[in-house]
Amino acid sequence: xxGRQQEDAVREYLExxxxxxxxxxxxxxxxxxxxxxxSAAAFLAACSTAATTAPTAASTAAPTVRPTPNIKGSxxxxxxxxxEDAAKIDSAKKWRDDNGVALASKYIGTGDEIxxxxxxxxxxxxxxxxxxxxVRSAKAKLIQPLDTSRxxxxxxMFEGLRGAGFLNIDGKPYGAPIAWGDGPVxxxxxxxxxxxxxxxxxxxxxxxxxxxxxxxxxxxWLFYLTAIDMGFTNAPMLTKDQLAKVAERSAxxxxxxxxxxxxxYADATDLLVRGEVDLSLLGWEAMLNFAKEKGGELAFGFLKxxxxxxxxxxxxxxxxxxxxxxxxYIDAIISPQINADVAVALVxxxxxxKAVPLIPxxxxxxxxxxxxxxxxxxxxDYLAPESVTDPNIxxxxxxxxxxxxxxx
Amino acid sequence: MSIAQLAxxxxxxxxxxxxxxxxxxxxSFLSFRDFQFVEPFTVDNYVSVARSETxxxxxxxxxxxxxxxxxxxxxxxxxxxxLITFVFPRRSRTLYFLVLVSLFGGYLVRIYAWxxxxxxxxxxxxxxxxxxxxxxxxxxxxxxxxxxxxxxxNFLIPLAVLPIYASxxxxxxxxxxxxxxxxxxxxxxxxxxxxxLVLPGVRVAxxxxxxxxxxxxxxxxxxxxxxxxxxANQIQFQxxxxxxWPLAAAMAMTLIALVVAITAALTWASRFLTR
Amino acid sequence: xTALTAxxxxxxxxxxxxxxxxxxxxxxVGARIFLVLLAVFLFAPLFVVVLFSFNQxxxxxxxxxxxxxxxYDKVLDDPEVVAALGRSAIAAFVxxxxxxxxxxxAALGLQGLPSRWRGIVQTIVLVPIATPALxxxxxxxxxxNRLGIKPPKLPMAIAGHILLALPFVxxxxxxxxxxxxxxxxxxxxxxxxxxxxxFWTITFPLVLPAVLGAILLAAxxxxxxxxxxFFTTGTDATLPLVIYARIRRVIDPGLNALxxxxxxxxxxxxxxxARTTVSSTRR
Numbered sequence: 001x002x003g004r005q006q007e008d009a010v011r012e013y014l015e016x017x018x019x020x021x022x023x024x025x026x027x028x029x030x031x032x033x034x035x036x037x038x039s040a041a042a043f044l045a046a047c048s049t050a051a052t053t054a055p056t057a058a059s060t061a062a063p064t065v066r067p068t069p070n071i072k073g074s075x076x077x078x079x080x081x082x083x084e085d086a087a088k089i090d091s092a093k094k095w096r097d098d099n100g101v102a103l104a105s106k107y108i109g110t111g112d113e114i115x116x117x118x119x120x121x122x123x124x125x126x127x128x129x130x131x132x133x134x135v136r137s138a139k140a141k142l143i144q145p146l147d148t149s150r151x152x153x154x155x156x157m158f159e160g161l162r163g164a165g166f167l168n169i170d171g172k173p174y175g176a177p178i179a180w181g182d183g184p185v186x187x188x189x190x191x192x193x194x195x196x197x198x199x200x201x202x203x204x205x206x207x208x209x210x211x212x213x214x215x216x217x218x219x220x221w222l223f224y225l226t227a228i229d230m231g232f233t234n235a236p237m238l239t240k241d242q243l244a245k246v247a248e249r250s251a252x253x254x255x256x257x258x259x260x261x262x263x264x265y266a267d268a269t270d271l272l273v274r275g276e277v278d279l280s281l282l283g284w285e286a287m288l289n290f291a292k293e294k295g296g297e298l299a300f301g302f303l304k305x306x307x308x309x310x311x312x313x314x315x316x317x318x319x320x321x322x323x324x325x326x327x328x329y330i331d332a333i334i335s336p337q338i339n340a341d342v343a344v345a346l347v348x349x350x351x352x353x354k355a356v357p358l359i360p361x362x363x364x365x366x367x368x369x370x371x372x373x374x375x376x377x378x379x380x381d382y383l384a385p386e387s388v389t390d391p392n393i394x395x396x397x398x399x400x401x402x403x404x405x406x407x408x
Numbered sequence: 409m410s411i412a413q414l415a416x417x418x419x420x421x422x423x424x425x426x427x428x429x430x431x432x433x434x435x436s437f438l439s440f441r442d443f444q445f446v447e448p449f450t451v452d453n454y455v456s457v458a459r460s461e462t463x464x465x466x467x468x469x470x471x472x473x474x475x476x477x478x479x480x481x482x483x484x485x486x487x488x489x490x491l492i493t494f495v496f497p498r499r500s501r502t503l504y505f506l507v508l509v510s511l512f513g514g515y516l517v518r519i520y521a522w523x524x525x526x527x528x529x530x531x532x533x534x535x536x537x538x539x540x541x542x543x544x545x546x547x548x549x550x551x552x553x554x555x556x557x558x559x560x561x562n563f564l565i566p567l568a569v570l571p572i573y574a575s576x577x578x579x580x581x582x583x584x585x586x587x588x589x590x591x592x593x594x595x596x597x598x599x600x601x602x603x604x605l606v607l608p609g610v611r612v613a614x615x616x617x618x619x620x621x622x623x624x625x626x627x628x629x630x631x632x633x634x635x636x637x638x639x640a641n642q643i644q645f646q647x648x649x650x651x652x653w654p655l656a657a658a659m660a661m662t663l664i665a666l667v668v669a670i671t672a673a674l675t676w677a678s679r680f681l682t683r
Numbered sequence: 684x685t686a687l688t689a690x691x692x693x694x695x696x697x698x699x700x701x702x703x704x705x706x707x708x709x710x711x712v713g714a715r716i717f718l719v720l721l722a723v724f725l726f727a728p729l730f731v732v733v734l735f736s737f738n739q740x741x742x743x744x745x746x747x748x749x750x751x752x753x754x755y756d757k758v759l760d761d762p763e764v765v766a767a768l769g770r771s772a773i774a775a776f777v778x779x780x781x782x783x784x785x786x787x788x789a790a791l792g793l794q795g796l797p798s799r800w801r802g803i804v805q806t807i808v809l810v811p812i813a814t815p816a817l818x819x820x821x822x823x824x825x826x827x828n829r830l831g832i833k834p835p836k837l838p839m840a841i842a843g844h845i846l847l848a849l850p851f852v853x854x855x856x857x858x859x860x861x862x863x864x865x866x867x868x869x870x871x872x873x874x875x876x877x878x879x880x881x882f883w884t885i886t887f888p889l890v891l892p893a894v895l896g897a898i899l900l901a902a903x904x905x906x907x908x909x910x911x912x913f914f915t916t917g918t919d920a921t922l923p924l925v926i927y928a929r930i931r932r933v934i935d936p937g938l939n940a941l942x943x944x945x946x947x948x949x950x951x952x953x954x955x956x957a958r959t960t961v962s963s964t965r966r
Contacts, residue, residue, distance in 0.1 A: 077918050082928055104918035107928035112648025113913070119651045120821050120914050121828030140443035140651050211547055217645070260551045260633040267630075270520075270934045274744055275529045276550065293935065294741040387442070400649060401462075407637065408465040413792030414804065417785045417849065424846050425811055428822030431829060488721055491714050503718070508900070509950050510725045514732065514923070514942030515907050516930055520743070521728035524735070529744050531731075565725060571854055612854065615809065623815035640815050647821065660818040668810075 072100035080128025163374030175313030179348035183308025224382035436657035453658035478617035485568035551633025575609025736939035783898035786852025843911035848901035859893030
């Protein structure tokens, strides 16, 4: 070992001498040149992209009756689910062409991602927000209330949507719903024969469903169904004691019957078609179409405890740059023809009353009673309150904590 | 001279790593009220991280599974590096290259490929059924901690090979030959010559793997089923569901501290043992 | 490595001397089995990814009813995918160049430090991969947001990618430079070359493969990264983000086709780089 150390020392000395000065320095110079040159190139590229998207937000001040200020040449920065921007819908495309509005979209998969992206300070002109996220997004000051006088089609929207509790805070709507649907359970009819399809959450609690279910990693729907089944008709305004009982019962259910959490509808479809699960509590009628493409067959049904409606809204983030174009596009999307096309493309219900007759009969699968009257509760009856005045009532934070204990 | 050469990298770190991390550190000491993070500064977030039973379970699982995965990755990578360096030196470049290529396959799509392999109707179950070794498909291959470890090890092996292979280049075959001529046994050669030279590489490999595994969230979420989630899944949940960034940041800082501490302890222990 | 041994003569990496025929043959059988098993394990998911990209149907489970190129047609017809490919290429190129250069410089700088300091600096550089990528991504986004700087989108993602790539570059380069001392010593002694000559004719060609390898590794890190890109690129999606968004919507072989394109592109790049280095060092 001694000899080796000596050898090493000699080597290092020689090497140091050899590499010194000239060579290292020239190498250094060369490399820093490359770094500077390429950063400059990146910077220039950045500037040019910034220049092309340069917004024109100056004209907001004018109190307009008709929402048609000059929006020509604007690019809408949009975030949400692929398809909900109506990028590939002809009627919407025509509107964009006619009005000189371009669309730049960021596609995500979950409401969590939109929420996180906005909170991290990314800028968008329009953000899709799912019904459970609107109140928290508003409280976190990520989205702003809409001035509905700028939306000519607003008053044609079903009262059950524009007056819904999930949308309005202190009487102000924080978004414009563009689509809605109900929340069925979706299952594999080969594994779940007719007559065995569950009609109540009580059925799904049975041991025969052991390791056969998937659901989303979110307590709201399961806790609500369980609470109703347990006779807590005040759900979702559960007291903390009630929540503890609901959570305890749900814990047994999750450990016994749930195999995996589905991140999205696509994920749930994937699990069903692969035979990993036989039934998904996270359901959407469109999953039947997804499955058909993969050579799988699925069916859907409802649980009697609730409908579990969903509704996705166009919201204007507080970081908006191009307000005029945002309002104009929202108004276009909820206009009769475009909204009917959106409903067909998304396998959803229309939000505009005048859009319903424009939907082809085979695509008209939703029951519009769900959205007819204000405060219908369909879209928020299962959502835990974000904040409460009565300290005995459990908030969503309490539900989330309880859920964390179950899934850890 | 060496300072000048290091300076750009260090400055880069200061601007793009230390800065963001400092911001997160500050956030982890803020209070969370009505979806806003506000002053006053508080250690409450760390207290709740330490007190919560849920988080403890997650931390323990994360560390255990990450440790196991890193250990397996190193145990597999070491003989591979050895073989391509000493046994198949002519093929070493090709083989090394092949391992690197397995890094490039699109992380997320590869994770879904594991469902095709490990699932109920997957390759493994199909093979076992055809062979008649089982009569019913085994559900627990996928959607279990096992699947998480398999996918993690698969993902980590290239990361482990990299530094181990590099450190083996330091071993001069002449030295080994000399030792053999002097009558050292193979075990002796491994212990006295190979290990001291290669150990730094092994240490780095383990640290790489352990750290990368401990921070992962896609593999546990998509392959682990219920009850395999890591602390990063909880961090993601806090950020996505409640915007409780102070708590999420505190969890992340705790994870970083924990991982660095364990790695440091292992390094120290390995140095001590081989002294 | 072959180039290295060829140039440097007897020193450098070489095979262990044979220890008797019989023992060696037996040992190699085991070794080969190990290598094959390892290859099967390592490439199993990749194989599945590539295989299903040619599937006739949208199914992702066996059996495969037939082969087709429909998913490639579908994917390459999509302007969104083409645009994303372009952005990913830019990101990978800049990450490779800047990350590679920074890392190589730092590796050279490390050689001149006393070993204690070397360890410390090396550890510092490794820390970013100890940070959960999610937090690093959010940290970067908030940091610039709070500073009131509105950085352009793609460059910010690239900045993050460079950070992740640096440890890999530094590590490969440090290893190469460590190894290279032997050769240099030999060359200097035997040829009595001047310093500059020694550098350009010996050092540089010898380190070049490692340099290119390091740059490629950096590029590969960038090409596959999606969390930092998610939080920083806004609407300028890179290819992994497109894959990610689609996985969330419909999971079909189109994704496999995208991943296969990614795989083939990076592999070709790597093969090409490896080839050119070998021929240039042999000249």
